[in-house]
Amino acid sequence: MPRESTAERGAGLVSEWRELLDRHAAVSCALEKALQEGHQIGLSEFETLDRLADADCEHCRMTELARDIHLSQSALSRAVARLEAEGLVERSMCADDRRAIFVGLTERGRQVHHEALPTHRAVLDSTWDRRGEDDTG
Secondary structure (H helix, E strand, C coil), X not given: CCCCCHHHHHHHHHHHHHHHHHHHHHHHHHHHHHHHHHHCCCHHHHHXXXXXXXHCCCCEEHHHHHHHCCCCHHXXXXXXXXXXXXXXXXXXXXXXXXXXXXXXXXHHHHHHHHHHHHHHHHHHHHHCCCCCCCCCC
């Protein structure tokens, strides 16, 4: 049985990579659209609320949140600032370490998350396995 050449393996990896990127883009765009239309919240903001809700604690360190969420530190800071401006999260400083910033859900943030969660999960369910389909169907 002949072994796969390096070039063939590379071409296969590039194909898989592009398929992953296409899938990510399709799911992300569908989520962004549904969350904006249904709840006036972006995907980054929802993901931040979702991670905070999953953490199930009063406050989470921004550095820990940044590790859990796939956003740059500056993108996460902007998302948290937008959520804070809408009254969905609160930021606070750590009493022991002035460099540490905590973020926590407000009651309004919990409510928005609760209302948007079914939309998020339904879109994930309907788009996750779609391959090669367009959005007209």
